Structure formats: structure tokens, C-alpha cells
Amino acid sequence: xxxxxxxxxxxxxxxxxxxxxxxxxxxxxxxxxxxxxxxxxxxxxxxxxxxxxxxxxxxxxxxxxxxxxxxxxxxxxxxxxxxxxxxxxxxxxxxxxxxxxxxxxxxxxxxxxxxxxxxxxxxxxxxxxxxxxxxxxxxxxxxxxxxxxxxxxxxxxxxxxxxxxxxxxxxxxxxxxxxxxxxxxxxxxxxxxxxxxxxxxxxxxxxxxxxxxxxxxxxxxxxxxxxxxxxxxxxxxxxxxxxxxxxxxxxxxxxxxxxxxxxxxxxxxxxxxxxxxxxxxxxxxxxxxxxxxxxxxxxxxxxxxxxxxxxxxxxxxxxxxxxxxxxxxxxxxxxxxxxxxxxxxxxxxxxxxxxxxxxxxxxxxxxxxxxxxxxxxxxxxxxxxxxxxxxxxxxxxxxxxxxxxxxxxxxxxxxxxxxxxxxx
Amino acid sequence: xxxxxxxxxxxxxxxxxxxxxxxxxxxxxxxxxxxxxxxxxxxxxxxxxxxxxxxxxxxxxxxxxxxxxxxxxxxxxxxxxxxxxxxxxxxxxxxxxxxxxxxxxxxxxxxxxxxxxxxxxxxxxxxxxxxxxxxxxxxxxxxxxxxxxxxxxxxxxxxxxxxxxxxxxxxxxxxxxxxxxxxxxxxxxxxxxxxxxxxxxxxxxxxxxxxxxxxxxxxxxxxxxxxxxxxxxxxxxxxxxxxxxxxxxxxxxxxxxxxxxxxxxxxxxxxxxxxxxxxxxxxxxxxxxxxxxxxxxxxxxxxxxxxxxxxxxxxxxxxxxxxxxxxxxxxxxxxxxxxxxxxxxxxxxxxxxxxxxxxxxxxxxxxxxxxxxxxxxxxxxxxxxxxxxxxxxxxxxxxxxxxxxxxxxxxxxxxxxxxxxxxx
Numbered sequence: 093x094x095x096x097x098x099x100x101x102x103x104x105x106x107x108x109x110x111x112x113x114x115x116x117x118x119x120x121x122x123x124x125x126x127x128x129x130x131x132x133x134x135x136x137x138x139x140x141x142x143x144x145x146x147x148x149x150x151x152x153x154x155x156x157x158x159x160x161x162x163x164x165x166x167x168x169x170x171x172x173x174x175x176x177x178x179x180x181x182x183x184x185x186x187x188x189x190x191x192x193x194x195x196x197x198x199x200x201x202x203x204x205x206x207x208x209x210x211x212x213x214x215x216x217x218x219x220x221x222x223x224x225x226x227x228x229x230x231x232x233x234x235x236x237x238x239x240x241x242x243x244x245x246x247x248x249x250x251x252x253x254x255x256x257x258x259x260x261x262x263x264x265x266x267x268x269x270x271x272x273x274x275x276x277x278x279x280x281x282x283x284x285x286x287x288x289x290x291x292x293x294x295x296x297x298x299x300x301x302x303x304x305x306x307x308x309x310x311x312x313x314x315x316x317x318x319x320x321x322x323x324x325x326x327x328x329x330x331x332x333x334x335x336x337x338x339x340x341x342x343x344x345x346x347x348x349x350x351x352x353x354x355x356x357x358x359x360x361x362x363x364x365x366x367x368x369x370x371x372x373x374x375x376x377x378x379x380x381x382x383x384x385x386x387x388x389x390x391x392x393x394x395x396x397x398x399x400x401x402x403x404x405x406x407x408x409x410x411x412x413x414x415x416x417x418x419x420x421x422x423x424x425x426x427x428x429x430x431x432x433x434x435x436x437x438x439x440x441x442x443x444x445x446x447x448x449x450x451x452x453x454x455x456x457x458x459x460x461x462x463x464x465x466x467x468x469x470x471x472x473x474x475x476x477x478x479x480x481x482x483x484x485x486x487x488x489x490x491x492x493x494x495x496x497x498x499x500x501x502x503x504x505x506x507x508x509x510x511x512x513x514x515x516x
Numbered sequence: 517x518x519x520x521x522x523x524x525x526x527x528x529x530x531x532x533x534x535x536x537x538x539x540x541x542x543x544x545x546x547x548x549x550x551x552x553x554x555x556x557x558x559x560x561x562x563x564x565x566x567x568x569x570x571x572x573x574x575x576x577x578x579x580x581x582x583x584x585x586x587x588x589x590x591x592x593x594x595x596x597x598x599x600x601x602x603x604x605x606x607x608x609x610x611x612x613x614x615x616x617x618x619x620x621x622x623x624x625x626x627x628x629x630x631x632x633x634x635x636x637x638x639x640x641x642x643x644x645x646x647x648x649x650x651x652x653x654x655x656x657x658x659x660x661x662x663x664x665x666x667x668x669x670x671x672x673x674x675x676x677x678x679x680x681x682x683x684x685x686x687x688x689x690x691x692x693x694x695x696x697x698x699x700x701x702x703x704x705x706x707x708x709x710x711x712x713x714x715x716x717x718x719x720x721x722x723x724x725x726x727x728x729x730x731x732x733x734x735x736x737x738x739x740x741x742x743x744x745x746x747x748x749x750x751x752x753x754x755x756x757x758x759x760x761x762x763x764x765x766x767x768x769x770x771x772x773x774x775x776x777x778x779x780x781x782x783x784x785x786x787x788x789x790x791x792x793x794x795x796x797x798x799x800x801x802x803x804x805x806x807x808x809x810x811x812x813x814x815x816x817x818x819x820x821x822x823x824x825x826x827x828x829x830x831x832x833x834x835x836x837x838x839x840x841x842x843x844x845x846x847x848x849x850x851x852x853x854x855x856x857x858x859x860x861x862x863x864x865x866x867x868x869x870x871x872x873x874x875x876x877x878x879x880x881x882x883x884x885x886x887x888x889x890x891x892x893x894x895x896x897x898x899x900x901x902x903x904x905x906x907x908x909x910x911x912x913x914x915x916x917x918x919x920x921x922x923x924x925x926x927x928x929x930x931x932x933x934x935x936x937x938x939x940x
Contacts, residue, residue, distance in 0.1 A: 116664060116805055123842075221661060227806035229661020236660050236836065237645060237653020240540060240826025364812070367791065381540055382651035382814060382823035388788070389809035399806035402664025412660065412836050418547075 099191075099409050102129035102165040104157070104181070105172035109195060109222075109401070111143035112394030113169055116402050118147060124409055128152060131160045157181060162188045167408060169401055170194040179203055186210050186218065193404040195222035195397055201295035201311045204302060205419065219404040224296040225250060225373040227396025228389040229403070234304045234377065235417075241379030243304045247342040247510070250296040252371030252392045253279045253287040254319055254339035258356070259369055262327050262336055267320060279371060290316030290339065290354035297341040297354060304377055305345050307422035309352070315426035317355025321505050326435055329463055329476045330358050333433070333509075336366055340510065342428075349423045353484075358433050358509040364388075365510065431460060431509040432487045434477045436494070437501045440470040444499055448477060451493045457482040472501060478509065523615075523833050526553035526589040528581070528605070529596035533619060533646075533825070535567035536818030537593055540826050542571060548833055552576060555584045581605060586612045591832060593825055594618040603627055610634050610642065617828040619646035619821055625719035625735045628726060629843065643828040648720040649674060649797040651820025652813040653827070658728045658801065659841075665803030667728045671766040671934070674720040676795030676816045677703045677711040678743055678763035682780070683793055686760055690748050703795060714740030714763065714778040721765040721778060728801055729769050731846035733776070739850035741779025745929050750859055753887055753900045754782050757857070757933075760790055764934065766852075773847045777908075782857050782933040788812075789934065855884060855933040856911045858901045860918070861925045864894040868923055872901060875917045881906040896925060902933065 101117070103110045110130070117127045128151065132138045135155040154160065160168065161184045168185045172178060173196050182192050182199070192211070194200065200207070200220045211218035221231040225248075234243070249255050256279050257270040265273075271288070274280035286292045291311075298311045319339055330337050335358040343352040359366045364386045368374040373391025378384050390396040438444055449459055457479045464475040479487060487506060495503045525541070527534045534554070541551045552575065556562045559579045578584065584592065585608045592609045596602060597620050606616050606623070616635070618624065624631070624644045635642035645655040649672075658667070673679050680703050681694040689697075695712070698704035710716045715735075722735045743763050754761050759782040767776040783790045788810045792798040797815025802808050814820035862868055873883055881903045888899040903911060911930060919927045 112805075120664070120666065227665075227803075228809055229657040232661035233653040233657035233811075236831055237656035237827050238823060239830045240544070240828075241651075241823040242544065364791065367788065379651075379823060380543075381536075381819040383820060385652055385811070385813035387657075387809070387811060390807050395805040396807060399662060399665040399803060403661050404664075406663045407660055 098124050098126055099167055099405075100126055100128045100165045101167050101169060101405065102131065102160040102163075103127065104131045104160065104168060104170045106130050106132040106135075106138045106143065107171065108394040109397045110169070110171040112398035113171065113401050114147055116395070116398045120402070122406060125405065129154060129160050129163065129165055131155065131157055161185045161190070165190060167191040167193065167405060169405065170196055171401070172196070173198065175199055175202065182207065183210060186214050186216050189214060189216060191217045191408050193219050193222070193401055193408065195220070195401060197223040197292065197295040197299060201298045204299070205308055217408045219408060220299070221404050222397050222400035224299050225375060225387070225389075226391045226393065227399045228373050228375065228387050228391055229400065230300065230375045230387045231303045232403070233387065238304065238377060238379060238382065238385065241382045243377050243379045245342075245344045245378035246297070246300055246304055246375065247340055247365060248297070248300070248375035249338055249365065249368045249373055250300075250341045250375070250391065251287050251293040251339055252373060253284070254293070255368055255373070256371045257288070258319065258322070258338055261322065261324055264324055264327075266324050267322060288320055289318040293339060293341040294354045297343055297352060300375065301343050301350060301352070302419055303417070305343070305350070306417050306419050307345065307350055308419045309350055309422050309424050313424035314352040314354060317353070319356045322356045325474045326505065328465060329433075329435065332463055332465075333358065333461075333478065334362070335360050335509070337507070338365065338368075340365065344428070349425055351425055351428055353426045353428060353508070355508070357507055360510065360512050363510065363512060427484050428508060429481050429483055431481050431511065432479045433507040433509050434479070434487070434491065435474055435505040436477070437472060437474050438499045439501060440473045441499055447497060448494055451490045452477070452479065454493070455486050455490045457487050457490055484508070522548050522550055523591055523829075524550055524552045524589045525591050525593060525829065526555065526584040526587070527551065528555045528584065528592060528594045530554050530556040530559070530562045530567065531595065532818040533821045534593070534595040536822035537595065537825050538571055540819070540822045544826070546830060549829065553578060553584050553587065553589055555579065555581055585609045585614070589614060591615040591617065591829060593829065594620055595825070596620070597622065599623055599626065603631075606631060607634060610638050610640050613638060613640060615641040615832050617643050617646070617825055617832065619644070619825060621647040621716065621719040621723060625722045628723070629732055641832045643832060644723070645828050646821050646824035648723050649799060649811070649813075650815045650817065651823045652797050652799065652811050652815060653824065654724065654799045654811045655727045656827070657811065658724075662728065662801060662803060662806065662809065665806045667801050667803045669766075669768045669802035670721070670724055670728055670799065671764055671789060672721075672724070672799035673762055673789065673792045673797055674724075674765045674799070674815065675711050675717040675763055676797060677708070678717070679792055679797070680795045681712070682743065682746070682762055685746065685748055686751050688748055688751075691744060691746060712744055713742040717763060717765040718778045721767055721776060724799065725767050725774060725776070726843055727841070729767070729774070730841050730843050731769065731774055732843045733774055733846050733848050737848035738776040738778060741777070743780045746780045749898045750929065752889060753859065754857075756887055756889075757782065757885075757902065758786070759784055759933070761931070762789065762792075764789065768852070773849055775849055775852055777850045777852060777932065779932070781931055784934065784936050787934065787936060851908045852932060853905050853907055855905050855935065856903045857931040857933050858903070858911070858915065859898055859929040860901070861896060861898050862923045863925060864897045865923055871921060872918055875914045876901070876903065878917070879910050879914045881911050881914055908932070
């Protein structure tokens with residue numbers, strides 16, 4: 093353990109992750125690492141909570157953030173999240189000569205370039221491997237083990253909440269029920285928007301693309317489709333197609349354009365991406381030289397995220413954290429060439445199939461299969477059409493026309509289908 | 517890309533891996549990295565080979581190793597393998613102030629401590645992430661992303677040749693046939709000993725244990741069981757048990773003792789370890805805090821291994837390669853508490869089952885199931901007994917007694933069974 097002088101560590105936020113970091117540091121007793129400060133609002137209450145039990149009596153507990161950001165510490169661990177006021181706080185910390193380790197995916201997804209520049213100017217480390225996939229070390233693996241490759245494709249399950257919900261829907265439950273289950277289990281927030289509408293996974297995809305493909309993109313440019321419109325019947329149809337449904341984040345680099353999208357997609361059961369159960373995360377990287385590499389594990393939760401944070405902290409202490417990437421800005425499109433799954437809910441009348449196939453033919457999309465499971469009422473009949481590979485925008489144009497048909501009881505559900513070839 | 521001065525690189529060995537490194541470097545044009553020398557015996561022939569096509573005309577091709585080891589280069593990539601003369605050569609390179617990147621698993625497994633010490637004395641880097649699992653960056657991930665955890669268990673498929681052979685035997689082929697297939701496909705050597713008898717996987721397990729658990733062990737202390745005695749019938753019985761058979765390398769740290777073993781084992785089909793097809797590699801790490809993390813991908817072959825080597829080379833160039841581990845020496849035992857699979861080939865006579873169960877009872881091992889598939893001749897009848905969890909040495913003592921029974925046509929096959937709990 094050469095070259096380690098003592099590093100004084102402060103934790104911002106004493107919630108699930110922050111308290112886990114404190115306990116991992118205490119349990120592991122890494123030489124040269126000393127937890128000195130914990131910041132939280134209403135800190136007196138936190139200090140008396142069960143989570144504080146067993147921590148060293150020497151700790152300074154404070155609700156004065158300046159005591160931490162500009163005080164006698166060397167490294168700040170940020171576990172609070174969000175853009176505001178965290179951006180300002182971490183800027184202040186870097187300017188005050190502190191290293192920063194953060195799990196804040198929104199902040200890094202939107203502001204990485206600026207914060208890294210500031211860190212460089214002050215010769216401090218800013219490390220954020222915990223921001224993606226929690227305890228699955230996909231960013232360090234990419235930075236330190238796949239830089240020699242040219243990674244052109246990423247696909248992954250980056251939101252444990254959606255994976256929990258969709259893998260429960262696979263067992264037959266409806267969306268509203270699994271959302272409630274996820275909320276009761278503490279996996280989903282009262283307002284589940286960030287998870288189910290794909291904003292969380294999208295931020296992580298952008299961070300991952302930056303590390304693996306050296307592209308800087310604005311998360312707002314990546315289309316995110318909600319899982320709210322996926323129903324139990326979609327899993328039945330998916331099964332007939334040898335698939336299941338998962339929230340997938342995927343990106344593909346073609347020249348100077350990144351094709352990127354987040355949303356529920358059909359995934360072949362034979363694909364590694366279908367292996368993840370419950371809240372697990374999974375990432376598949378595809379490189380020109382090394383081919384596919386699969387990473388899987390616990391993507392969230394206090395202890396797994398704490399492992400990522402503490403590993404970052406040790407990397408900073410060892411001086412081995414600095415991989416300076418030549419990141420370039422990159423255009424983003426949501427277009428993919430892929431087969432698509434279309435599920436309609438209709439009042440059944442003669443001629444519907446012909447009208448739908450006509451709308452698809454009109455845009456140049458070919459039908460691959462038509463599925464209609466028995467046992468549904470004629471006045472609210474779900475049935476499915478899958479297309480041969482075609483562009484997202486092509487199928488969207490057809491869906492827009494189809495949605496206007498008077499027999500449609502709700503807007504058609506249109507999901508991209510991953511194939512074994514896309515390894516999603 | 518701060519702090520990169522030009523690094524002059526020499527490659528030792530222009531075989532599958534060495535030539536792939538040359539081509540990856542040429543294709544990627546990493547700033548500050550320049551391939552200058554290639555060493556090989558009979559280099560004139562190599563230089564005219566197909567593999568050399570398209571490489572820069574500036575390259576110095578040499579069969580004088582001193583021109584490389586002590587010449588005008590900054591970093592040596594070693595792709596030749598073996599202990600002798602490589603240990604001496606790399607020592608000379610380090611003493612001459614060269615960084616070393618190597619894929620040499622035997623050398624690192626046996627001599628890491630000594631070579632790392634030498635590298636430190638000369639303030640040079642010695643990096644060997646390519647020595648384990650080729651293009652699957654499990655060592656960088658462990659060093660940079662899991663150091664915050666306390667990893668207590670490793671299990672993996674670390675030898676692509678055995679995985680190719682056993683996953684083909686799963687389809688019904690016999691050992692001799694799949695060995696020939698693997699030899700024809702170029703996956704197995706004319707002398708397959710290092711692969712099939714577990715010495716290759718054992719070396720990799722030791723390197724992995726060093727990185728993940730910070731233990732220094734002698735590979736010779738790890739029991740290695742051959743896959744030569746596994747037969748097609750074992751896959752049929754395994755299937756009845758919900759399992760398949762794979763060559764597994766596993767290690768478990770309990771206090772100051774490492775329990776470690778390499779050999780064919782029964783693996784539940786539901787386990788991630790059964791996912792690997794063909795020559796793929798897979799590693800599952802288990803940590804006290806982060807739980808299980810799964811890594812999978814191409815464990816061998818020119819390009820995937822080149823990705824690992826070139827990534828190491830970039831890490832050295834960026835100065836981010838140095839994670840100094842506080843490695844401690846560790847006792848090793850092959851003992852595991854596990855259920856076992858025993859397959860007997862007998863001349864069927866009344867009383868055999870009772871004799872076998874008697875021998876197991878005598879040592880305190882309980883039978884969990886007895887399986888006898890129909891359709892085999894009575895004079896060469898394979899049948900199977902599985903035990904409840906018991907120690908390796910306990911079941912071995914019973915097997916030793918059973919082997920002496922006159923009805924046994926060959927020594928019983930005894931395989932450890934991984935359970936979902938051991939995540940193997």
C-alpha cells in the first residue's frame with residue numbers, strides 16, 4: 093500500500109446509501125481511510141437512528157454543509173442526488189480542493205463535462221462509478237479493461253425497479269398491482285415517474301456511453317418510452333414469440349451518430365438480457381474486437397452501491413482513478429432498424445386486420461406474424477402484429493394512422509423487439 | 517489525455533495473440549502509443565505471413581530478444597507464455613526499465629509476488645489482466661470496482677477448451693470425440709493436459725484469488741481433477757438432477773484458509789454458471805456487501821485477449837494501472853462441504869446398492885438419491901448415487917472403499933455438486 097497518506101472522508105447524506113458507506117468503511121478498516129464527517133439535514137435525529145448504531149463516537153455530525161464542503165476533509169462522498177443544490181455544492185467542494193465521489197446519476201449525466209473540467213483545474217478526482225448499476229462494476233471494467241476495444245453497442249437493464257415490476261408482470265400480474273408491490277417493498281417511489289418513464293435508465297445510459305464509447309450526449313435527446321402501457325397480456329403474447337418484456341436501455345454508435353433509446357422492449361428468452369431477475373441490473377457491451385461482454389449483479393440498494401462508492405474512494409486514495417477520456421460530442425437519434433411488436437385493443441369488426449396491414453404496407457413495413465389468443469371478449473380484443481425489421485420512424489408513422497381508426501379502444505402499444513443478433 | 521508522452525511498444529511473440537495486439541494497435545491509433553518492435557523466432561517467415569499483412573513498414577522485426585528487452589522500447593507485451601525462459605526475460609526487461617504487460621498465466625500464477633517486487637524496485641508497471649478470462653475484464657473490475665467489498669467466494673469457468681468440450685458432450689457426444697473436435701477447431705492442443713486436467717484453470721484461479729481476495733497461494737496446492745473420466749452418460753444423469761457438467765474453478769475464503777478446487781462439477785441449469793456456451797468464460801464473485809456479480813464473455817482467442825492486453829497498455833500509458841494490494845499468504849485446502857455425485861460402472865449383482873450405501877453410511881455420508889436409467893447392459897451398468905452435503909474427504913474415503921469392490925468395472929466418478937446457494 094504505497095503512497096497513501098491518510099484521507100479524511102465526509103459523507104453527504106445519511107440515507108440508505110450514505111449509512112451503508114459508513115458501515116462498510118467501519119467494517120473494512122482500510123488503512124489510510126478515515127471517515128470524519130457526516131452531513132444531513134436534521135442530523136440530530138439521524139445520529140440517534142438505528143443506522144447510526146455502532147459507528148465511531150469520533151464522527152462529526154453536522155447540518156452545516158460548509159463545515160464539510162470547505163472544512164477539514166479530503167474527500168466528499170455525495171449520496172443525496174439531484175441537480176440542485178448538489179451541482180453548486182460539489183463545485184464548491186472541488187474548488188476547495190476536495191476529491192468527490194458521487195452516486196448522483198442525474199448530475200453526472202447532465203453535467204459531467206463541466207464538473208470534470210473543474211476537477212481537472214483543481215487537480216482533484218471526480219469519480220462516479222456508483223452512478224450506474226450500483227454494485228456491478230461496469231464502468232471501472234470498461235475504463236480499465238475495455239479501453240483497448242472499440243465498443244459500438246451497449247444494451248442493458250439499468251433500472252432495478254422496472255425490472256422488478258416487469259419480471260413480476262411476467263408471472264401474470266397487472267401493472268397497477270406490481271407498482272403497488274414495488275412501492276410497498278421500498279423499490280418504487282410514491283411518484284414512480286423517474287423509474288417507469290425511463291428517465292433514470294436514460295441518465296445511466298448516457299453515463300455508460302460516455303465511459304464506454306467516449307461520447308458526450310444530452311440525456312434529453314434520448315427517447316424514453318414509459319412502461320405504464322405494458323399489460324399482462326403482452327407477456328402472454330411475448331411468450332408465444334419466445335420473448336419476455338423488459339425495460340431496456342440501448343445505444344449503438346454508427347459513425348458520428350449515437351442511436352439510443354430507453355423503453356419496454358421484447359427480449360428473447362435465450363438472450364443474457366432476459367437472465368436478470370427482480371431488481372438485478374445487467375449490461376452487455378459489444379466491441380469490434382472483444383465481442384460481447386456481460387455484467388450482472390445488484391444494481392441498487394445500500395450495500396452494493398456502497399461497494400462501488402468505497403471502491404472509488406480507494407481508487408482515489410491509491411491514485412489510480414484518473415482515466416482521462418477524449419470524449420467527443422455526438423448527435424443522437426432514437427431510430428433503430430428492428431422488428432416491432434404492435435398490440436392493439438379493438439372492438440372486433442370484420443376488416444380490422446386488413447386495415448392495419450394496409451397501414452403498415454403503406455409505409456413499407458412488412459408483417460412478420462399476426463397473433464390472436466383465444467378467450468378475450470370481442471368488444472375489447474387484444475391482438476398482436478409483429479413486423480419484419482424496419483425503422484422506428486417508419487413503424488411510428490403507421491401506428492399514428494392506425495391509432496385514428498374508430499375501432500381502436502386505446503392507442504396501439506408499439507415495442508421494439510431485440511433479436512439474438514442484437515444480443516439484447 | 518493528460519500526461520502521455522509517447523510509449524514505444526514491443527511485442528514478444530507473433531502468434532495468434534501477438535499478431536492480434538499488433539492489429540488492434542494499428543486499427544485504433546491510440547495517441548501516444550507506438551508499436552516499434554516485434555520479436556519472434558524465425559522472424560523472417562513471420563514477417564511474410566498473412567498475419568503481418570497491413571502492418572506498418574516501420575516496424576523492427578527481430579529474433580534477437582536483447583534488442584527488445586534492453587533496447588529502445590518503453591513497454592514489452594509478452595504473448596509467448598511458459599515459465600522458462602520468460603521469467604528470466606521479463607526480469608531482464610523490468611531491470612532494464614521496461615514496463616511489462618503479459619498474458620502469461622503460468623508465470624503470474626507461480627511468480628507474481630517476486631516479479632511485482634522487482635517491478636516496484638524499478639518503478640515499472642507489471643500488468644497481467646489478460647492472463648485470466650481473456651476479453652472478460654474481471655481483474656480490472658475487481659481491482660477498480662470491488663475493492664470496497666470483502667470477496668469471500670469465486671466460481672468460474674476459466675478454461676474455454678473444457679467448456680467447449682463439455683457443452684458439446686451435453687449434446688450426447690463422448691469425450692474422445694469432442695476432444696478431437698476441439699483439436700480440429702484449434703481450441704485444444706495435441707497434448708490437452710493443461711486444459712483437461714485443470715492446470716490452466718487452476719493457474720487462473722490463483723491469479724483471480726490474488727486480485728479479488730488478496731491471497732497469495734501456490735497453484736500446486738489447489739487440487740485439480742481431470743475431465744477425462746466424465747462420460748456422456750453423466751450428462752444424462754445430470755439432466756435428471758436439473759444440472760449439467762462443467763469444469764469449474766472455485767475458491768472460498770474462510771478465515772485464513774482458502775478452500776479451492778478445479779474440476780468437473782455438477783452445475784444447476786438455473787445457475788448463471790450454466791449460461792456459458794462454447795468457449796465462453798464466466799466468473800461469479802460473491803462479496804459480503806455487494807453480493808454476487810457475474811462476468812461473462814470470450815475468454816480466449818486472439819482479438820479478445822488483445823483487447824485485454826491493449827487495455828493494460830493504455831492503463832500503463834495513463835498511469836492508472838497501479839493498484840498495490842496487501843497480499844497475504846494463505847493456507848489452501850481442497851475440502852468443501854457439498855453434495856456429491858457418484859457414478860459407478862458395475863457388473864450388476866444383487867446387493868450392490870446395499871454395499872455402496874453401507875460404505876457411505878460408514879463414513880457418515882447420507883444418500884440423497886439413487887438413479888438408474890433404463891437401457892444399459894447388466895454387465896456394464898452405470899448408475900448414480902448423490903449424497904447430502906458432506907466433506908470432500910468424507911466422500912473420498914467412502915469412494916476409496918467402494919472402488920475395491922469386485923463388481924466395480926472402473927474407479928467410481930466422484931463430482932462435487934454446486935447448488936443454487938453456492939451460485940456455481
